[in-house]
Amino acid sequence: MSKVFQATASAPVNIACIKYWGKRDTKLILPTNSSLSVTLSQDHLRSTTTSRADPSFAEDTLWLNGKLDEIKPGGRLATCISEMKRLRKELEDADPNAEKFSHWRVHICSHNNFPTAAGLASSASGFAALVYSLAKLYQLPASPKELSLIARQGSGSACRSLLGGFVAWREGAAADGSDSFAEQIASEADWPAMHALVCVVSDDKKDTSSTAGMQRTVETSALFSQRLTVVPERMRAITNAIQNRDFDTFAAITMKDSNQFHAVALDTDPPIFYMNDVSRAIITVVTEYNRVALEKCGQRKAAYTFDAGPNAVIYAPRENMKEIIELIVSYFPQESFNDPFQLFGSAPVQGRLMDGFNEGVSKRFAIGAVKTLIHTCVGDGPRVRGDAESLLGHDGLPKSLA
Amino acid sequence: MSKVFQATASAPVNIACIKYWGKRDTKLILPTNSSLSVTLSQDHLRSTTTSRADPSFAEDTLWLNGKLDEIKPGGRLATCISEMKRLRKELEDADPNAEKFSHWRVHICSHNNFPTAAGLASSASGFAALVYSLAKLYQLPASPKELSLIARQGSGSACRSLLGGFVAWREGAAADGSDSFAEQIASEADWPAMHALVCVVSDDKKDTSSTAGMQRTVETSALFSQRLTVVPERMRAITNAIQNRDFDTFAAITMKDSNQFHAVALDTDPPIFYMNDVSRAIITVVTEYNRVALEKCGQRKAAYTFDAGPNAVIYAPRENMKEIIELIVSYFPQESFNDPFQLFGSAPVQGRLMDGFNEGVSKRFAIGAVKTLIHTCVGDGPRVRGDAESLLGHDGLPKSLA
Numbered sequence: 001m002s003k004v005f006q007a008t009a010s011a012p013v014n015i016a017c018i019k020y021w022g023k024r025d026t027k028l029i030l031p032t033n034s035s036l037s038v039t040l041s042q043d044h045l046r047s048t049t050t051s052r053a054d055p056s057f058a059e060d061t062l063w064l065n066g067k068l069d070e071i072k073p074g075g076r077l078a079t080c081i082s083e084m085k086r087l088r089k090e091l092e093d094a095d096p097n098a099e100k101f102s103h104w105r106v107h108i109c110s111h112n113n114f115p116t117a118a119g120l121a122s123s124a125s126g127f128a129a130l131v132y133s134l135a136k137l138y139q140l141p142a143s144p145k146e147l148s149l150i151a152r153q154g155s156g157s158a159c160r161s162l163l164g165g166f167v168a169w170r171e172g173a174a175a176d177g178s179d180s181f182a183e184q185i186a187s188e189a190d191w192p193a194m195h196a197l198v199c200v201v202s203d204d205k206k207d208t209s210s211t212a213g214m215q216r217t218v219e220t221s222a223l224f225s226q227r228l229t230v231v232p233e234r235m236r237a238i239t240n241a242i243q244n245r246d247f248d249t250f251a252a253i254t255m256k257d258s259n260q261f262h263a264v265a266l267d268t269d270p271p272i273f274y275m276n277d278v279s280r281a282i283i284t285v286v287t288e289y290n291r292v293a294l295e296k297c298g299q300r301k302a303a304y305t306f307d308a309g310p311n312a313v314i315y316a317p318r319e320n321m322k323e324i325i326e327l328i329v330s331y332f333p334q335e336s337f338n339d340p341f342q343l344f345g346s347a348p349v350q351g352r353l354m355d356g357f358n359e360g361v362s363k364r365f366a367i368g369a370v371k372t373l374i375h376t377c378v379g380d381g382p383r384v385r386g387d388a389e390s391l392l393g394h395d396g397l398p399k400s401l402a
Numbered sequence: 403m404s405k406v407f408q409a410t411a412s413a414p415v416n417i418a419c420i421k422y423w424g425k426r427d428t429k430l431i432l433p434t435n436s437s438l439s440v441t442l443s444q445d446h447l448r449s450t451t452t453s454r455a456d457p458s459f460a461e462d463t464l465w466l467n468g469k470l471d472e473i474k475p476g477g478r479l480a481t482c483i484s485e486m487k488r489l490r491k492e493l494e495d496a497d498p499n500a501e502k503f504s505h506w507r508v509h510i511c512s513h514n515n516f517p518t519a520a521g522l523a524s525s526a527s528g529f530a531a532l533v534y535s536l537a538k539l540y541q542l543p544a545s546p547k548e549l550s551l552i553a554r555q556g557s558g559s560a561c562r563s564l565l566g567g568f569v570a571w572r573e574g575a576a577a578d579g580s581d582s583f584a585e586q587i588a589s590e591a592d593w594p595a596m597h598a599l600v601c602v603v604s605d606d607k608k609d610t611s612s613t614a615g616m617q618r619t620v621e622t623s624a625l626f627s628q629r630l631t632v633v634p635e636r637m638r639a640i641t642n643a644i645q646n647r648d649f650d651t652f653a654a655i656t657m658k659d660s661n662q663f664h665a666v667a668l669d670t671d672p673p674i675f676y677m678n679d680v681s682r683a684i685i686t687v688v689t690e691y692n693r694v695a696l697e698k699c700g701q702r703k704a705a706y707t708f709d710a711g712p713n714a715v716i717y718a719p720r721e722n723m724k725e726i727i728e729l730i731v732s733y734f735p736q737e738s739f740n741d742p743f744q745l746f747g748s749a750p751v752q753g754r755l756m757d758g759f760n761e762g763v764s765k766r767f768a769i770g771a772v773k774t775l776i777h778t779c780v781g782d783g784p785r786v787r788g789d790a791e792s793l794l795g796h797d798g799l800p801k802s803l804a
Contacts, residue, residue, distance in 0.1 A: 222658075223665060226628035252671075256624075259673045263625060267665035269658055270689040277679045287672040 005101055006052040006392065007136035008385040011128035013045045013120065014038065014160045014167065015196065015313045017254040017305060018234055019261035021210075022218045028177040029156045032218065033231040036168045036238055037160045038315065039188070040196055041379030044340060047125035049110040050391040051133040057105035057396065064110050064126070066400045080131055080154040081106065088138035102138070109391035109398045114374075120198070121307055127154030128161030132382035144381055148182035164188045164380035166242045168235065186242045188378045193245075193318045195341075198374040199328060201278045201310040210308040213265065213272045220269040227264050231257075247317055251290070251303035254315060258305040265308075274308050278332070278369045281362045282312045285331050288361040289324070292354060321375065326352040331362055332370035340375055407503055408454040408794065409538035410787040413530035415447045415522065416440065416562045416569060417598065417715045419656040419707060420636055421663035423612075424620045430579040431558045434620065435633040438570045438640055439562045440717065441590070442598055443781030446742060449527035451512040452793040453535040459507035459798065466512050466528070468802045482533055482556040483508065490540035504540070511793035511800045516776075522600070523709055529556030530563030534784035546783060550584035566590045566782035568644045570637065588644050590780045595647075595720045597743075600776040601730060603680045603712040612710040615667065615674045622671040629666050633659075649719055653692070653705035656717060660707040667710075676710050680734070680771045683764045684714045687733055690763040691726070694756060723777065728754040733764055734772035742777055 014037040022032035060081055062069045071077045088102035110129060112122045131151040135142055144162040152159035152169075160167040165187040172180030188194075208216075217224055234253050241249035265272040275283075286304045293301040302316040302324055316324050322343045329337070330351030337349045353359055393399045416439040424434035462483055464471045473479045490504035512531060514524045533553040537544055546564040554561035554571075562569040567589040574582030590596075610618075619626055636655050643651035667674040677685075688706045695703040704718040704726055718726050724745045731739070732753030739751045755761055795801045 222632045222662065223625045223628050223669075226625050230624045256669075256671055259671070260624065260669050263665040263669035266668060267625075267662050269654075269661070271661045271685060273682050273685075276682075280675050280678075283673060283675075 004052065005054065005104070005137060006050060006387075006390065007133050008048065008050040008387070008390050009129055009133040009136055009382050010042050010046045010048040010385055011125045011132055011161050011382040012042045012164070012379050013040045013125045014157065015040060015305060015307065016157065016160070017238055017250070017315075018231060018257050019307075020156055020169065021214045021261050021264065022224065023156070023214065025175075025177065026215065029152050030177050030180050031156060031169065031171050033228050034169060034171045034235050035157070035160070036166070036185070036235060037157070038166055038194060038196065038378055039161065039164045039381065041376045042383060043379065044374060044376040045114050045120065045125070045198075047110060047112050047122060047129040048385060048389065048391065049108060049126075049129035049133040051106055051108045051130070051137045052392050052396055053101050053104040053106050053137060054396055055101075055104050057107055060105050060108075062108045062110070063398045063401075065112060066398060076154045077130075080127060080150055081108075081134070083150045083153065084131065084134040084138060084140075087140050087142060091138070091140065106134070106137075107392060107396050108133070111391055111400075120200070120311065121157070121309075123155035124157040124161045127151045127158035128382055130154065131158075132162065136384055145181050145183055149177065149180070152177070152180060152182075162381060165190065165378060168239065185239050188380055191242065191245050191378065194378040195316055195318045195321050196376050196378075197314040197316070197321065197324060197328065198376065199282060199312040199314065199332070200371045200374070201276065201282075201312065202368060202371055203276060203310045207274070207309065208272045213268070213308065216272065217264050217268045221264050221267040223267045224264050227260055230260070248299045251300040251315070254303040254305050262306065274310060275306055276310045278365060279306055279310045279312060281331065281365065282314075282328070282370075284362045285327060286314060288358055289327055289354070292356045295356070318377070323354055325349060325373065325375065327354070327357070328370070328373065330359075330364070332365050333367045334370070334373060335367055337373055338375075406454065407456065407506070407539060408452060408789075408792065409535050410450065410452040410789070410792050411531055411535040411538055411784050412444050412448045412450040412787055413527045413534055413563050413784040414444045414566070414781050415442045415527045416559065417442060417707060417709065418559065418562070419640055419652070419705075419717075420633060420659050421709075422558055422571065423616045423663050423666065424626065425558070425616065427577075427579065428617065431554050432579050432582050433558060433571065433573050435630055436571060436573040436637050437559070437562070438568070438587070438637060439559070440568055440596060440598065440780055441563065441566045441783065443778045444785060445781065446776060446778040447516050447522065447527070447600075449512060449514050449524060449531040450787060450791065450793065451510060451528075451531035451535040453508055453510045453532070453539045454794050454798055455503050455506040455508050455539060456798055457503075457506050459509055462507050462510075464510045464512065465800045465803075467514060468800060478556045479532075482529060482552055483510075483536070485552045485555065486533065486536040486540060486542075489542050489544060493540070493542065508536070508539075509794060509798050510535070513793055513802075522602070522713065523559070523711075525557035526559040526563045529553045529560035530784055532556065533560075534564065538786055547583050547585055551579065551582070554579070554582060554584075564783060567592065567780060570641065587641050590782055593644065593647050593780065596780040597718055597720045597723050598778050598780070599716040599718070599723065599726060599730065600778065601684060601714040601716065601734070602773045602776070603678065603684075603714065604770060604773055605678060605712045609676070609711065610674045615670070615710065618674065619666050619670045623666050623669040625669045626666050629662055632662070650701045653702040653717070656705040656707050664708065676712060677708055678712045680767060681708055681712045681714060683733065683767065684716075684730070684772075686764045687729060688716060690760055691729055691756070694758045697758070720779070725756055727751060727775065727777065729756070729759070730772070730775065732761075732766070734767050735769050736772070736775060737769055739775055740777075745777075
């Protein structure tokens with residue numbers, strides 16, 4: 001029985017607090033501004049990828065969520081795969097004892113444990129898992145930072161999913177992108193109390209893809225250049241806040257930056273909308289929650305942020321999360337709630353408002369306006385997975401197709 | 403029978419193409435930027451006000467839409483009334499033959515012919531009608547421009563309702579506000595084909611008042627200062643476009659400026675939202691309509707704009723309006739439609755999409771999402787109304803209360 005060249009890895013989702021919106025180089029995916037995100041736990045949301053190299057494979061092939069995906073020549077997938085093969089080739093050339101398989105074709109099988117219909121961005125975790133599984137397959141000594149340079153060329157925000165904890169993506173200045181990488185500014189162990197509640201919001205409108213949308217903003221928004229002058233100070237301030245576990249400052253900056261990102265999207269011609277009436281109601285409810293909290297204890301207790309879609313992610317210290325879930329359920333009732341942190345014991349989650357909360361700030365929505373709530377926390381970077389979790393069968397084809 | 407000192411006037415609504423948002427002086431109501439609006443026809447939307455002075459009146463009293471309204475000392479109403487009395491006093495002091503009644507108390511009765519529930523801003527037409535009726539009562543020689551300085555102190559945008567056609571409100575530079583007035587840049591006769599469709603949109607959220615909202619933007623939006631650098635060129639360009647009846651340029655600037663105003667509102671902390679999902683759908687539908695028009699004839703055919711609320715106003719040349727109404731009715735069906743320009747004859751209005759229109763750009767809404775459509779056009783400035791239209795009875799009290 002011949003040796004199998006294969007590796008399986010998983011990678012996390014990340015949700016930015018300082019948003020990435022705009023490229024200065026669309027081919028290399030170099031951003032117009034630095035960004036910063038929180039890596040969410042893979043215990044709840046992850047992409048898992050198995051990569052295998054074999055001399056018998058006729059061509060590089062990728063299956064995503066059980067379906068064959070096209071690897072377009074010169075496209076983003078092809079770039080990531082050829083960059084990883086190039087690194088393996090370098091290693092082979094430098095070490096006469098290294099096994100020579102960088103020229104073999106690969107089969108790659110990837111799976112997200114969250115439904116695409118949930119509207120959660122899967123390209124970040126997906127490209128991070130792809131790059132990380134290939135790095136393990138090729139036994140590369142590359143650091144997460146080096147791998148982030150490659151994942152970035154698959155999907156910009158994917159570079160931030162190569163690390164756990166709190167991650168900055170430096171915009172860099174080099175024309176070749178060599179200084180536009182991700183680095184950890186604090187680990188998940190530095191601030192383990194950072195929790196997140198993903199509110200999956202229904203949507204029946206057509207989305208503008210973020211790739212197309214961000215370049216339209218760069219080209220047409222008269223306000224966009226001002227945003228670029230604002231971000232560096234926000235990066236400094238939120239990094240400090242994270243390193244000092246200053247949630248109040250973290251929350252203030254996170255919410256402002258989410259709103260500013262959506263503001264420049266709206267200032268685009270034609271305008272781009274990602275938030276809908278439910279998103280706006282979540283903002284209103286969190287704003288009122290913080291108003292009461294500021295009055296009572298001088299500190300914000302939650303921070304919303306919205307990516308290029310209607311879903312909210314609410315960051316909060318673990319100790320506030322029960323109260324926040326009860327608040328959200330009051331306005332956006334749920335059929336059921338999965339309670340991974342055992343906040344509610346065996347009792348069903350009931351809506352409840354904190355003392356002093358002005359319940360008239362928003363109307364109450366029907367079941368389904370927020371489709372599901374996912375409670376998670378800050379987590380680690382990509383993980384190597386054992387062979388038992390391989391997505392490819394002995395025949396090198398997806399197990400899900402067997 | 404003694405002489406009655408009384409005048410009745412009506413004043414129009416105006417809807418800005420370059421938005422007023424932000425004060426540099428909150429007491430004098432001096433704006434941070436110039437703005438520009440279209441005055442809508444009083445045949446369809448107007449405020450009517452009767453003012454009477456009488457030695458028997460015990461105090462200045464105002465009724466708005468049949469209800470007693472408080473004239474707060476030092477407030478905006480009190481300022482407008484006392485400024486008008488001051489001008490009368492100057493006239494009396496200068497002319498020994500002038501009748502002396504500037505010291506008498508006044509009764510003022512005002513009525514809007516559109517329901518407050520429609521969510522149309524009535525403060526502009528209301529303060530313009532108030533000031534104009536007092537100017538007639540006091541037989542002042544003041545020009546509309548001079549009166550606009552006073553109406554401005556009641557409600558900023560009211561200054562633009564003192565003139566018909568296309569009106570610029572100059573931001574001015576003087577600390578006393580003496581150069582922050584409205585002036586006509588083109589009359590309604592210069593471009594009579596300019597029509598407007600008001601789409602009254604349902605809303606169940608709480609609004610942030612524009613007075614409070616705009617100052618929060620000035621204080622907290624990091625993008626707002628950039629807007630101030632953008633507006634002067636837009637003012638120049640749209641003035642040119644209007645004077646040349648260049649609808650395409652007028653439309654491009656109008657839509658961009660509406661979106662930018664809502665963008666800085668969203669960049670405010672906490673953020674301010676005025677548009678809702680129906681507003682966004684109207685934008686999407688007009689954007690697609692213009693896309694087809696640009697493809698077919700290289701010209702935009704409609705321009706949306708949104709004030710501090712969810713209602714859309716769609717500007718378009720008269721010749722496009724039938725097509726636009728059919729388009730809007732396709733997505734936002736109406737129980738009925740008042741057809742003042744006889745576009746549809748006796749047939750009911752049916753939804754219809756132009757050739758090439760991608761009908762999937764938006765879902766179709768239910769009846770009631772757009773509560774009503776009001777078709778109107780550019781119109782003239784305030785009008786003197788005859789005694790038959792007086793809102794006050796012989797006893798100096800509102801006829802509506804008799």
